[in-house]
Structure formats: structure tokens, C-alpha cells
Amino acid sequence: MINKDLRSYFPILNQEVNGYPLVYLDSAATSQKPIQVIEALKKYYEFDNSNVHRGVHTLGNRATESYEGAREKVRNFISAKSTQEIIFMRGTTTAINMVAQSYGVANVQEGDEIVISYMEHHSNIIPWQQLAKAKGAVLKYVDLEEDGTLSLETVRATITERTKIVSIMYVSNVLGTMNPIKEIAQIAHENGAIMMVDGAQAAPHLRIDVQDLDCDFFAFSGHKMCGPTGIGVLYGKKALLEQMEPVEFGGEMIDFVGLYESTWKELPWKFEGGTPIIAGAVGLAAAIDFLEEIGLDEIEKHEHELAAYAMERMSTINGLTMYGPKDPGKRAGIVTFNIDDVHPHDLATVLDMNGIAVRAGHHCAQPLMKWLQVVATARASFYLYNSEDDIDRLVEGLNTAKEYFNDGI
Amino acid sequence: MAYSNLDQLYRTVIMDHYKNPRNKGSLEDGSMTIDMNNPTCGDRIRLTMEVSNGIVENVKFDGEGCSISMSSASMMTQAIKGEPVEYALKLSTIFSDMMLGKEIDESIDLGDIEAFSGVTKFPARIKCATLAWKAMEKGVENESHS
Numbered sequence: 167m168i169n170k171d172l173r174s175y176f177p178i179l180n181q182e183v184n185g186y187p188l189v190y191l192d193s194a195a196t197s198q199k200p201i202q203v204i205e206a207l208k209k210y211y212e213f214d215n216s217n218v219h220r221g222v223h224t225l226g227n228r229a230t231e232s233y234e235g236a237r238e239k240v241r242n243f244i245s246a247k248s249t250q251e252i253i254f255m256r257g258t259t260t261a262i263n264m265v266a267q268s269y270g271v272a273n274v275q276e277g278d279e280i281v282i283s284y285m286e287h288h289s290n291i292i293p294w295q296q297l298a299k300a301k302g303a304v305l306k307y308v309d310l311e312e313d314g315t316l317s318l319e320t321v322r323a324t325i326t327e328r329t330k331i332v333s334i335m336y337v338s339n340v341l342g343t344m345n346p347i348k349e350i351a352q353i354a355h356e357n358g359a360i361m362m363v364d365g366a367q368a369a370p371h372l373r374i375d376v377q378d379l380d381c382d383f384f385a386f387s388g389h390k391m392c393g394p395t396g397i398g399v400l401y402g403k404k405a406l407l408e409q410m411e412p413v414e415f416g417g418e419m420i421d422f423v424g425l426y427e428s429t430w431k432e433l434p435w436k437f438e439g440g441t442p443i444i445a446g447a448v449g450l451a452a453a454i455d456f457l458e459e460i461g462l463d464e465i466e467k468h469e470h471e472l473a474a475y476a477m478e479r480m481s482t483i484n485g486l487t488m489y490g491p492k493d494p495g496k497r498a499g500i501v502t503f504n505i506d507d508v509h510p511h512d513l514a515t516v517l518d519m520n521g522i523a524v525r526a527g528h529h530c531a532q533p534l535m536k537w538l539q540v541v542a543t544a545r546a547s548f549y550l551y552n553s554e555d556d557i558d559r560l561v562e563g564l565n566t567a568k569e570y571f572n573d574g575i
Numbered sequence: 576m577a578y579s580n581l582d583q584l585y586r587t588v589i590m591d592h593y594k595n596p597r598n599k600g601s602l603e604d605g606s607m608t609i610d611m612n613n614p615t616c617g618d619r620i621r622l623t624m625e626v627s628n629g630i631v632e633n634v635k636f637d638g639e640g641c642s643i644s645m646s647s648a649s650m651m652t653q654a655i656k657g658e659p660v661e662y663a664l665k666l667s668t669i670f671s672d673m674m675l676g677k678e679i680d681e682s683i684d685l686g687d688i689e690a691f692s693g694v695t696k697f698p699a700r701i702k703c704a705t706l707a708w709k710a711m712e713k714g715v716e717n718e719s720h721s
Contacts, residue, residue: 509640
């Protein structure tokens with residue numbers, strides 16, 4: 167159940183900032199952590215901390231059980247077939263880079279195409295730019311509709327038989343748009359391409375079923391879904407992961423090491439060189455338990471309601487422009503906007519002085535900013551601990567900013 | 576609402592330069608041109624300068640950004656126009672020190688620029704305030720190497 171009591175699980179929210187109770191509206195950048203996750207990390211370090219997969223001793227066994235138990239939790243969370251398909255990594259960025267450097271380098275040739283969209287985050291642009299440059303491949307962008315959505319017609323027109331990789335975000339970190347990933351994956355497959363999904367803004371907010379989406383790779387980050395920083399997941403179909411070479415070599419990932427040749431462990435460990443992110447995985451497992459207890463469907467519904475309420479309230483402010491789909495049902499809990507004659511930085515400072523945290527800038531999406539023809543925007547993003555009261559505070563803060571900049575001076 | 580806190584940052588003179596920027600635009604082709612941006616937020620500035628015999632003969636700025644970055648650029652151009660390059664660099668050092676909350680050289684009268692002292696209390700905005708000054712320093716350094 168989502169109600170106001172939920173907020174009390176998040177100790178950080180119980181503070182004043184600049185003399186006002188904190189209103190945290192920057193969860194798309196990183197979410198806050200519930201006490202359950204903080205306690206899980208504390209417990210791990212106080213009782214179980216040890217290295218994994220090697221100890222004969224009790225702590226080593228406990229740490230290994232926790233780490234591999236977390237992998238099973240993640241598998242279930244995204245409905246993957248097997249834990250062999252779940253690789254722990256630092257986050258979405260590392261995961262996408264790994265796919266580009268391993269699958270991409272092995273499978274993309276000169277003249278081949280890689281297809282992304284104009285709304286992508288830099289972490290789903292630059293790895294492909296680098297791959298395209300190195301291979302002499304062509305990087306193509308799917309154009310956006312006027313309301314900041316992707317049309318399947320345009321997707322179909324952009325993907326060709328030369329396309330080897332399609333990589334699209336599930337939910338836009340700027341527009342809030344929820345993309346038709348399942349349908350795009352189908353178009354990619356019809357053309358013989360593989361489908362990678364940047365799920366960083368999706369996994370925290372909606373139920374993910376990688377088998378239903380039929381995507382080949384799916385990446386997400388723990389810290390945006392109530393988990394700790396430094397842990398993320400790459401899901402990949404087993405058949406693809408098996409063909410792929412690791413990009414990091416060292417301890418943990420080897421089977422046998424000779425003087426001049428070595429062999430790798432089986433999946434998923436061959437991609438987890440070095441001591442893995444054990445505590446991070448433990449924290450992520452606690453975050454998954456927390457989210458599942460509330461229910462991902464509940465969370466998604468709550469965010470649609472908050473987005474709808476925010477859009478309704480904000481549309482009453484003169485000179486305020488919102489970007490992205492007008493229909494709140496088509497978007498996640500993200501509202502990106504500008505107010506005439508008030509730069510988003512100034513807006514964010516005024517809001518901060520009132521205890522309200524929002525993001526201002528280009529949101530790691532410079533090509534999208536260009537498409538929107540803006541230099542920067544302000545963004546309020548909501549999560550399960552936000553309420554309509556927070557949006558009321560935001561609207562009050564926006565009016566203050568407008569008054570201060572437009573009339574006050 | 577916390578107007579008094581805001582007033583520490585957005586002093587009247589800063590807002591005046593934001594709304595009525597001085598030396599906005601660009602000098603003719605062939606002038607020294609420096610582009611600089613703030614990658615974390617998208618602010619960008621283009622500074623054009625004419626320097627001869629060690630004097631900043633003329634300087635203009637163009638760009639897009641928040642009130643702090645644009646008013647700082649406006650005041651910076653006003654402060655260095657017609658002045659020796661050495662003086663411009665010295666002012667820049669004093670400005671940086673002021674941003675970092677260090678003791679500053681009081682032998683030079685900063686005039687309106689002193690209004691930016693309030694920025695020290697807003698660490699996230701220091702880069703906005705220093706953008707134009709960094710661009711000027713970069714231009715002058717390139718000039719002395721060429």
C-alpha cells in the first residue's frame with residue numbers, strides 16, 4: 167500500500183533544508199533508501215562480510231549465499247529464465263558499455279547500422295558512437311513525434327537489414343515517455359538485429375518481464391530503485407552471453423590460468439572479474455524485497471497519479487512549458503519544464519531555498535535538448551515516497567520563483 | 576518565503592546586469608574567440624576579444640545561461656575593457672579567491688563585482704559565476720603562447 171506512512175521508512179526525508187521540510191523531487195537522478203536497505207547493508211558488514219566463491223569458512227559461505235541469493239531475487243524481479251542471465255555490474259552505464267565492447271565489437275562490421283533514438287541518455291549514445299567510429303558503422307537516430315514519443319512507423323523506417331543493434335530506453339529520463347519496447351524489439355528481430363534496453367528509469371517504476379519484452383539485453387541500476395550506488399544489472403539472453411567474450415579479466419572470472427592461455431568460468435561469473443559488488447547486491451536484494459512488498463503495479467499507478475496531478479497544477483502557472491506526452495497515462499512520474507524568463511538554474515536555486523530538490527540542466531541528454539530547442543530544463547521526478555503535498559509545495563515554490571524573477575526586481 | 580536568502584545571491588546589481596547585459600554580442604571576425612561551456616548544466620559563452628600591446632582594447636560576450644553566469648560575464652567585460660591584460664588576470668585571481676571564500680587582495684577596488692561574494696554560500700553556482708572569467712583566462716593564455 168502506498169500511503170503517507172511510507173515516507174517514514176526513509177530517514178533522509180525527515181529533515182529540514184534551508185529551514186523547510188525537505189521535498190525530494192530528484193528521484194530520477196537517484197532515489198532515496200529505505201531503512202530496510204540501510205539495515206541490510208549494516209547487517210552484511212557487521213555479520214557476514216567476506217569474499218565470495220572461495221572461502222571454506224562460514225562467513226565466506228554466508229557471503230556467497232547472500233550474493234547468489236540476490237541474483238535469484240533479480241532474476242525473479244525481471245522474470246528472466248535463469249540466474250545465468252543475470253550479471254552484476256556497476257550500473258546501467260557499465261552494462262551498456264560492456265555490450266558495446268563485447269557483443270558490438272564482435273558483431274558489428276563496417277557499413278552496419280546501430281539504431282538509437284533522439285531521446286537517449288548519454289550513456290546509451292556514446293558507447294554506440296564509439297563503437298560506430300571504431301568499426302566504420304553508421305549510427306542512426308529514430309526521430310521523435312511532436313509530443314516526444316516514438317512512432318512505430320518511424321522505428322520501422324529507420325531499422326533496416328543492415329541494422330545489427332537497436333538500443334532504446336524504456337522510459338525517458340527527461341520526457342517521462344514510456345516507449346513500446348516489446349514492439350520495437352519485434353521490429354529489430356524481424357530485421358535480424360538484437361535489441362538492447364536501457365531500463366534505468368523503468369526498473370524502479372514498472373513491472374519488468376524481459377521474456378515478455380523479448381529483449382536481448384536489459385540494463386538497470388540499483389541506486390534508482392531504492393538500492394545502493396555502485397550496483398547494477400545486465401540481463402542478457404543466455405545464447406548471446408555464451409558467445410560473448412568478457413571485457414574485464416582477472417580474479418573470479420577464470421576457470422584455469424596457464425602461462426599464456428586461460429579459460430573462463432561459466433555464466434554469469436565470466437563477466438564478473440575481480441571481487442564482485444557483494445554488499446551492493448545484498449542492498450539491491452533488500453530494495454527488491456521492499457518494492458515487491460509494496461507492489462510494482464501500485465508504484466506505477468501512484469506515479470501516474472502524481473504526474474497527472476503535477477501536470478494539472480503546473481498547467482495553471484502562466485509562462486510554464488512542459489515537455490513530453492500530454493497524456494499522463496503515457497508517462498512515468500517525471501515532469502520536465504521551463505518557466506519563461508527564469509533560467510532553470512535560478513529556478514532550482516529558488517526551490518532549494520524553499521527546501522525543494524529538483525534537477526536543472528541538460529539531464530545527460532544533449533541531443534534531446536537540441537531536439538527540444540532548449541539549452542536546459544528543470545525536472546521534477548516522483549517516486550513512491552512523494553505525495554500530492556510535495557507537488558503543492560513545488561507549485562508554491564515555482565510561483566515564488568516567478569514572482570521573484572519576473573516582478574520582484 | 577526565503578526572499579532574504581535569495582537576496583544574498585541575487586543582488587540588485589546582478590539582476591540589473593542579467594536584464595540589461597553590457598557588451599553583449601560579438602566583435603568582428605578575426606578577433607580572438609573563446610568558447611566555453613559548463614558541461615554539467617549546459618551554460619555556454621562565446622567571448623570575443625581584441626588585445627593589442629598588452630591591452631584589452633575591446634571585449635564582448637554572447638551565450639546562454641542563468642542569471643549568475645550571464646551577469647558575471649557582463650560585469651567581467653565591463654571591468655577589463657581598456658585595461659592591461661595583467662590587470663584582467665589579477666582581477667580573475669581575486670574573483671576565484673572570492674568564490675572560494677579566501678582572503679582577497681584588497682588593494683584593488685572590485686566595484687560591482689563584489690556583489691558576487693554572496694555566491695560562496697551557493698556552492699553549486701560557483702561554476703556559473705566563474706565561467707566568463709575562465710574563458711577570458713583561456714583566451715589570454717592562448718594569445719601569450721602564439
